Amino acid sequence: MPPPPIAAAATALPVAHLARVVAASGSGGATPPRAAPRRGRRGKPGFSRRSAIKKSFHQEQVVFSTPVPADPTVAVIGGGASGLSCASALAARGVRSVVFDTVRDARPGGRMATRFVDGGEQLVFDHAAQFFTASDERFQRLVDEWLDSGLVREWSGLVGELEAGGRFRPIHSLTPRYIGVNGMRPLADAMLPETDMIKVLRPCWISKLEPFNGLWRLFENEKPRGEYDAIVIAHNGKCANRLLSTSGLPLLTKQMKRLELSSVWALLAAFEDPLPVPRIDSHGAFEGAFVRDVDSLSWMGNNTRKLFPMQTGTPECWTLFSTAAYGKRNKVPQENIPKVTAEKVKEDMLGGVEHALGLSKGSLQQPIYTRVQLWGAALPMNTPGVSCIFDPLGRAGICGDWLTGSSIEAAVLSGMSLANHIADYFVSNGDRPEEFAIGLHEDLNAVEGHDIGQFPGD
Known part of the structure; x- marks a missing residue:
């Protein structure tokens, strides 16, 4: 003490x-x-x-x-x-x-959380913050220290907006997007x-x-x-x-x-085969997308392509986030999520992936691993x-x-x-x-x- x-x-x-x-x-x-x-x-x-x-x-x-x-x-x-x-x-x-x-x-870290799952092959998910930017010089100095120590790098992967039906539009930014080299978790330790x-x-x-x-x-x-x-x-x-x-x-x-706070559901899902996401000419497939016009889905992020771009032949690990409206309607005590609610949320969000990608209902491959988590105080309104x-x-x-x-x-x-x-x-x-x-x-x-x-x- x-x-x-x-x-x-x-x-x-x-x-x-x-x-x-x-x-x-x-x-x-x-x-x-x-x-x-x-x-x-x-x-x-x-x-x-x-x-x-x-x-x-x-x-x-x-x-x-x-x-x-x-x-x-x-x-x-x-x-x-x-x-x-x-x-x-x-x-x-x-x-x-x-x-x-x-x-x-x-270890502590809050939303700078990375989940590692051992299941024959290690599955890695950033299941809170997906990336971050820096606009204040005080924070930029800290980010520069992380860059120098090899903890973070700029994320050059394709990021954009995905409308229901599979229509994707890249979002170009003049501000660098940063990610943890091995996930966000080590950044909390470095703090x-x-x-x-x-x-x-x-x-x-x-x-x-x-x-x-x-x-x-x-x-x-x-x-x-x-x-x-x-x-x-x-x-x-x-x-x-x-x-x-x-x-x-x-x-x-x-x-x-x-x-006033809004709740957001997170679904971690690993797929044996790559998802059929839209490809943009020389950019290839997107690594992150803000989803529009899908009630149960607001974000799709491919952790595998984001964190390990040179890796091939391994499962794709995706982090999916619900909309705030969906989180509000389906809020439960986050410390004790009923199994029936967890199953409903999983099915709704996977259905949202089908809708976003323009796939027919029930055609999405079944994930080899899933986990749902409710961020009960996710966003300030x-x-x-x-x-x-x-x-x-x-x-x-x-x-x-x-x-x-x-x-x-x-x-x-x-x-x-x-x-x-x-x-x-x-x-x-x-x-x-x-x-x-x-x-x-x-x-x-x-x-x-x-x-x-x-x-x-x-």
Whole structure:
């Protein structure tokens, strides 16, 4: 566990007081609006009893008012691209962190996930992010490091739009498209430096956050998971909302509850023989296609041609994504997908492949391997347009691609931004919290893009 930091007393203020403090930070020094009268506190200050915490959560804002310790530690809840980049950037600033991730059968990485299946011949699928682009110089510097180390390369394969019936139109881009040389998985590993400043715990489902004596206590089903000077929520959806709803962080909770997310089904399918996809003159067959006018299908990606273009005589491994509309209509608990639903989704999506390619119903060859997965919080439908959210009074922040879009670039930049914001806050010793409030009141606006995310600059 991380070294125990100096205990700092926690107090609670009404939400109106926090609104007044935050309003002052954006008013150029003007006098903020008058807040409602403060309610009297019950019991002793400082949250010395759990019952007092429970009574105050729905009315009051948790406030940590004493100095930051010399060696603070941050809990990062979520091991996807944003959480990993946040931990890495914190380490670069000399701040320790512990990353909690729920993944069971692989290392952290979230949507930078690659599945390897051994079945006589190894089958390889990127089953989340299919490729990425770079439009921000900070992210481009990281991509250049990956290029230099041989982790990524530019994807020159044919990508375009596929209309129902097999009509394909190439999409040419002035922005390079990048892929992991051996899949996206190694990129997540590369985001964590070899340092004792970062500790990763998995699988670990943080189920409760509790402020106590100036620290955040974390629990996994009532099992203590340490005490920390600040917390980062690096994932969204039901889990994040559940954690925040009882944490005493009402403004963070409000922002997360306003977030609208769509679900998307992924189907991994391996075929013994190549699929009869359209061929474009000298370009040959496409490697990736955004599918139009097919209800159950929004993307077809040939992992085998994308990752191993010189390989022949092996099964073709395809990643298929549903539309957001189909995902919404067929949403189930992603942790426990009923077999009947999994079978229905598989048949619908394979039927979508037939429709997209202009094949007669039932003529598609049966795959030799399939696996369905529901990304329950796949795409943000609205975003606040800020790179991170931070509540300085509660020493808690949120990062994730959903804050500015849905891409690896957005996730990485969000984690970096929050880490540097927290490190700057620590340097200030928490003396000027009004200067560090960010993203607590932004309106959320609709975001547009493909049903598998956005690709800045593409």
